[in-house]
Amino acid sequence: MSTFAKKMKDLPYVFYDEMRKNGRAYITRMAKRGNVTRNSATKQLLKCFEQRILFPPQLRMRMTKRLIEYVYLLKVKDPIAFSSFLVSQGKAFYYCLLGGLFNVLFMSYEPVNVEKAEGFEQLILDGIRSNLIVPPVPRQDYTTAFKKIIEKSKGNPIEQSLIDMNLPEGTEWTQELWELYHYLKYDVRVKFPSLIERFHFKTSTFYNRYRQILTLSDIHVPFYPLGESMYSSFYFLFKTEYQHFIMNCFAELPVTSMHFRLRNSLISYVRIPYGSDGTTFFKILSLWQHKGMIDSYELSIPYYSDAFVPQPGSPCPAPPPPISPNGTISERGESSGKMLIFSI
DSSP states (O other), X not given: XXXXXXXXXXXXXXXXXXXXXXXXXXXXXXXXXXXXXXXXXXXXXXXXXXXXXXXXXXXXXXOOSSOOOEEEEEEESOHHHHHHHHHHHTOEEEEEEEEESOOEEXXXXXXOOGGGSTTEEEEEEEEEBOXXXXXXXXXXXXXXXXXXXXXXXXXXXXXXXXXXXXXXXXXXXXXXHHHHHHHHTTOTTSOHHHHHHHHTOOHHHHHHHHHHHHHHEEEEOOBOTTOGGGEEEEEEEEEOSBHHHHHHHHTXXXXXXXXXXXXXXXXXXXXXXXTSOHHHHHHHHHHHHHTXXXXXXXXXEEEEEEEOOOOTTOOOOOOOSOOOTTOOOGGGSSOSSOOOOOOO
């Protein structure tokens, strides 16, 4: 491989690493680290975005006692019709349609009475999510990743460990921070001058508000080295007392993965390339079950998702009532649906 070809191959990892450190990392810094010209770095970064190898850095709100997000996993008769119900309710800000036991996953800032929806069949699980955990993407192939996961799974005794759901008090979200957050949520690298003009801020005030948002949010950079369309996607619902171990294993996969706790279960969104050794992947899941690291699991395959950005002027959600330690939706008591246990 020529020196130039190697530089081009390395650049996506340079972009990824720099934007994880600073969502608005300067292209000159990335070019210098990649040992290429500024123009070359700019062209390659745009190419990575166009080919969906990288996505712009995104913000995800940290959970506090002042502001939380609810997640619902459902079984409905007609997922497309149910998505229309969510739109009409005006409470969900994200939904995903899937094939599998749970065929709808959606998120909202307040509880939603899903049982009134036409075609509702079963509430698999609902609750307040933990912070999203998105491990850094390692630079290695899947064969190496699977080998490391198997070695971890067969190694020394693993300690039980759940994701923390003891939410901090948190800082108040003002209306202007709330609106600015949603303008930046899916692209932190958006041009700031247009936002400064929209919000009628002084430049110094705007940057102060931006820094405030960074203290209330985490930055994630979706990274799919082969291109997003080259992977099979899975949402896993794990009943496990070894949540950190499972996440650390999936962190070996050379692609972005996302995890969060929902009540006492772990939700993991992971991908493997089309044509890869799926047999090994599912053998690992069986190994975890055999060794008692997971009590049970179920998976669904996503095929469509959509997000809704609140309209300008939409009020910031009110702080929730007291939150139970395991993330139960306490506004209406225990979920009327039951947590189901599945085994394969």
